[in-house]
Amino acid sequence: MAAVNRDESDYDSSSSITVPDSSRSWMSNLSFGSHRSSISLCSASETSFYGSQLKPHKANQAAWEAMKRLRRVKGQVGLDHFRLLRRLGSGDLGNVYLCQIRNPVVGLPQCFYAMKVVDREALAIRKKLQRADMEKEILGMLDHPFLPTLYAEFEASHYSCLVMEYCPGGDLYAVRQRQLGKRFNISSAKFYAAEILMALEYLHMMGIVYRDLKPENVLVREDGHIMLSDFDLSFKCDVVPELQRSKPSSEDIDNKFEKYCLTPSCATPMHPVLSCFSSNKKRVSTTTITEHVDGGEINPEMVAEPINARSKSFVGTHEYLAPEVISGQGHGSAVDWWTLGVFLYEMLYGKTPFKGENNEKTLINILKQPLTFPRIRFSSMKEFEETVKVQDLISKLLVKNPKKRIGSLKGSVEIKRHEFFKGVNWALIRSVRPPEVPRDIFKMRDRRVYLQKLSKEERDAPYQIPQHFDYF
Numbered sequence: 001m002a003a004v005n006r007d008e009s010d011y012d013s014s015s016s017i018t019v020p021d022s023s024r025s026w027m028s029n030l031s032f033g034s035h036r037s038s039i040s041l042c043s044a045s046e047t048s049f050y051g052s053q054l055k056p057h058k059a060n061q062a063a064w065e066a067m068k069r070l071r072r073v074k075g076q077v078g079l080d081h082f083r084l085l086r087r088l089g090s091g092d093l094g095n096v097y098l099c100q101i102r103n104p105v106v107g108l109p110q111c112f113y114a115m116k117v118v119d120r121e122a123l124a125i126r127k128k129l130q131r132a133d134m135e136k137e138i139l140g141m142l143d144h145p146f147l148p149t150l151y152a153e154f155e156a157s158h159y160s161c162l163v164m165e166y167c168p169g170g171d172l173y174a175v176r177q178r179q180l181g182k183r184f185n186i187s188s189a190k191f192y193a194a195e196i197l198m199a200l201e202y203l204h205m206m207g208i209v210y211r212d213l214k215p216e217n218v219l220v221r222e223d224g225h226i227m228l229s230d231f232d233l234s235f236k237c238d239v240v241p242e243l244q245r246s247k248p249s250s251e252d253i254d255n256k257f258e259k260y261c262l263t264p265s266c267a268t269p270m271h272p273v274l275s276c277f278s279s280n281k282k283r284v285s286t287t288t289i290t291e292h293v294d295g296g297e298i299n300p301e302m303v304a305e306p307i308n309a310r311s312k313s314f315v316g317t318h319e320y321l322a323p324e325v326i327s328g329q330g331h332g333s334a335v336d337w338w339t340l341g342v343f344l345y346e347m348l349y350g351k352t353p354f355k356g357e358n359n360e361k362t363l364i365n366i367l368k369q370p371l372t373f374p375r376i377r378f379s380s381m382k383e384f385e386e387t388v389k390v391q392d393l394i395s396k397l398l399v400k401n402p403k404k405r406i407g408s409l410k411g412s413v414e415i416k417r418h419e420f421f422k423g424v425n426w427a428l429i430r431s432v433r434p435p436e437v438p439r440d441i442f443k444m445r446d447r448r449v450y451l452q453k454l455s456k457e458e459r460d461a462p463y464q465i466p467q468h469f470d471y472f
């Protein structure tokens with residue numbers, strides 16, 4: 001997702017430390033069609049539809065039902081079935097539009113969707129097509145309340161279109177700017193961190209390392225709960241379930257790490273993001289079930305962590321890069337726990353922990369500078385106690401050595417057990433009232449603007465791909 005005033009990088013690493021040119025940014029403004037005079041008016045064709053797969057958590061949702069009915073009636077879902085209302089934002093890969101189904105399904109409320117439109121020709125020239133394809137593949141796999149649902153995907157001319165859930169609450173970077181002192185209070189930060197932790201846990205279980213956690217990529221849904229977005233920097237590997245009967249020693253883990261981490265295809269530098277994407281059975285990652293003997297009782301515990309998945313790509317946002325990404329030594333799922341630490345820090349203190357005067361200094365700080373926290377005044381004993389706990393968690397997440405970082409052995413389970421999250425009802429968190437619910441704003445502003453009735457002519461007119469995708 002496009003960041004506001006935040007420098008980002010997508011440099012491929014070599015095995016040495018690379019300090020990229022601070023002026024380079026991967027938020028270049030791709031404007032569809034601005035460089036081409038015409039686009040052929042071929043009809044949109046649906047390449048595949050993930051709706052045919054089960055998305056159990058969406059079973060009763062109107063937006064999902066409307067899409068299923070559309071597919072049933074039309075056979076295929078394509079661009080001409082949607083009305084694009086406005087551009088929601090743009091990123092390195094494409095533009096995202098707010099849209100609705102052109103002829104609403106009788107009996108169902110008219111729903112909004114977000115459509116990500118990617119110009120495949122332009123991306124091919126920029127050698128970023130594989131990223132877009134990976135994002136599409138990952139989105140198609142997801143079925144989780146805090147992750148995007150891909151309702152439909154199709155191609156229209158040389159554009160690739162992904163129809164997803166629309167999040168009217170903006171991103172957490174923007175939400176933070178509205179808070180008093182541009183900082184969240186501890187309980188709000190805990191809520192958002194807990195939901196993100198659940199989303200990361202699910203991704204890791206699926207063998208996906210997210211790699212791009214930052215407030216700009218955390219969108220707020222209509223009900224105030226979060227949705228992680230933007231998977232074009234993620235990497236995916238095979239997850240092989242494994243039953244682990246005893247707690248592994250750190251030596252075992254180190255051995256495993258050595259054994260799997262640098263298989264040739266994984267270690268190939270200059271092959272960004274996709275270096276771990278191909279299915280290579282040697283690059284085993286694990287879904288582990290451990291049994292703990294605690295006071296004579298065995299407490300089986302599900303641990304899913306692609307610990308052994310490795311990539312050497314230099315991707316991410318400078319301030320959020322983990323030390324092992326910068327040093328190019330190969331990284332795995334522990335990078336997501338590092339970014340969770342940076343995220344929590346930014347939520348609470350309104351800045352990231354290692355930011356330097358420029359990108360180069362930031363990277364050096366990440367590698368060398370010890371973690372410190374700003375001094376703050378406490379308004380209550382409870383706030384003091386909570387601060388001690390959250391600072392302890394952040395310190396454990398921001399351990400520079402990935403093998404010693406919390407979460408690197410048993411994944412999310414270790415983090416969920418931390419004192420800071422004590423009392424969080426993980427199973428019911430999606431039913432908890434979020435700190436902010438954008439529904440009211442949505443009702444007042446967006447609905448008035450976007451729920452205008454279409455005339456019959458408008459509804460019936462066939463959709464034509466505009467010369468420039470921005471004009472609609």
Ligand SMILES: Nc1ncnc2c1ncn2[C@@H]1O[C@H](COP(=O)(O)OP(=O)(O)OP(=O)(O)O)[C@@H](O)[C@H]1O
Nearest residue numbers: 001002088089090091092093094096114165166167
């Ligand atoms: N589901 C959504 N609901 C509302 N707005 C969205 C949604 N998805 C994306 N956006 C908006 O569109 C912008 C661009 O989206 P996104 O980050 O997915 O594009 P991208 O090309 O992958 O970006 P990046 O350069 O970060 O890789 C976001 O900043 C956000 O404002």
